Amino acid sequence: MDITSMLRLLTEKTGVSGDEFSASRAAAQLLSEYASEVEVDVFGNVTGFVRSGSKNVRTLMLDAHIDQIGMIVTYIDDSGFIKVGACGGLDMRTMLAQSVTIHGKQEISGVVCTLPPHVSSDHSKVPEIGEISIDIGMTKEQAQQVISLGDRVTVNSWFRRVGKLVSAPSIDDRSGVCVILRALELLKERTLKYDLAVCFSAQEETGERGVKQAAFRLAPDECIAVDVSFGRTPDSEEHETALMGSGAMIGASAVLDREMTERLKALAEANDIPYTIEVMPSSTGTNADAVSISRGGVKCCTVSIPIRYMHTAVEVIDPTDIEAAARLISEYVGGDSNA
């Protein structure tokens, strides 16, 4: 399966933090083509192993998170409107009049309430999560039949081709899952310098929680956390963003292992893989922060892919950056060709 088809398949599943199972199952199925002992654990983490067949090699964890931002039902009001809380850092500027799906006993469609411009004048106010309501066209009694408090809510959007780029919801971080699966594909014909422990972790968006249990269980020596980072927009700072299509972003941070950073850079140079350096002085805001202090400590680095409009329903990515990140990881892991 090519990268874009895989990304499409994965972004068409939903998995808001704590309820990742639809996305987890799809990712587990894709992973089982390359890995053994694939399982979805009680937390919703997908794990599997790709063994080198050699003795005394170190274990490298490849991590991307499977969950996505979304909302959670907190209340059904007397008129049947649904109140919600946030799962992860929603871009609240984008929520009014959004078309949404509530993942209740069945999938329930709705719209985030707003007042039309005919009767409103202040269009600069961003609502807080507690101020929005979802219109599902039902009475309270009808709503209670199909929706329970705690059900997850996603904003409706879909896979779109935007010039040479691609837009979809949950590219953060299904694209990271694609990077790892593509790297495993590239490694099929090569010997491995590591035993690989693959993890598509749950609940990253609500505080890097799923990966903590997974890292404990997998007990790796090293970890590459694959996540998304900021793509260049006209209003963003050059030094905080990477151009779309500029390749893999290699992390440099106090919490990351400097040798891994340097080795990834050297491999990118040696293999003509496009890359940029992503500097995150104190912490990375990715699963690497949690994994690095798992058990007795894990050497970590990040490999990221630039995306635009992070945490909206129209995240945008350049598929060539997924390929670059996958190649970089395959070079980190791969030894001689065994073809």
Added chain:
Amino acid sequence: MLDRFKTICSIDGTSGDESAVRDYIRSNITADEVTVDNLGNLIVFKKGKKTPENKIMLAAHMDEVGFMVTDVTEDGFLRFGAVGGVDPRVVIGRAVRFKNSTIGVVGTKATHQLSADERKKAPDFTEMYIDIGASTRAEAEKLVSRGDTACFDSDFFSFGDGFIKGKAIDDRAGCLIMMDMINSELEYDMWFAFTVQEEVGTRGAKAASFTVAPDIALVLETTTACDIAGVGGDKRVCQLGKGCVVSYMDRSTVYDRELYKLAFETAEKLGVPVQTKTVVAGGNDSGAIHVSRSGVRTCALSVPCRYLHSPSCVIKQSDYEATKALAAAMANACAVL
């Protein structure tokens, strides 16, 4: 009915660029006279069994709110403005579609990159851009030029207890009612104006009403319903599920009192639910039509609609059916008034 709604709402017709909507309507009606005027209004005459004493015109607008490209930046992004009244907060984070099927998404830098103050303030159109995946001006201009229009690329679905969600329901709902009337057997001769440029100042209707020169006009519209969570009493303006909305006054028209009362009487006879608005808000083609030539007696019959001018207009099917039934009955009643 839902399939036809979906079809007509999915056609893109920003004000001043309504040709695709007009072509669809034209190829789906059978009438006695069909003309397109200089502005693009589609004017239709359909003979009935009788010629009425009063010349009756029904009107609905084909255009929808949308966007126009104002600049292409060096790095391939599109600056744009709104065509019609659009709250910028229902535009950021959405996809838009150009006539040549080019897709763009609307955004700014990510929420993580904003300061706490910036997160509280929604960006205006001047602060957003459309991203069509181009990295240079030359690349972007192969697909889109300044002045090109775009519409929301939005989903359409039915939901809940008989509700419909889609873009451009304002005013394709009115267009559909008129198409059905044209394709039915009419009691009286009727004129129908499918108008352009309503959203930028009821401009098409000015020309159309001059040309048709009716005695009485019925404007078929969608109107501001604010019956949502946290809004009570009169502030709800009108409510979904309570039937067709008949206006006594809005920001562009003080409606003919006799026709207003006739609408309620006619609805009662038909057993069709009817309501009025509790706020003087909004406006529609009536504003242009009722002051046309030496004056036209005008009545607006509207489907109450939530989230107007957004990618997610919401109506209730029963209100659409009520409006459709009342429009036909009112046309006949006005013919012999």
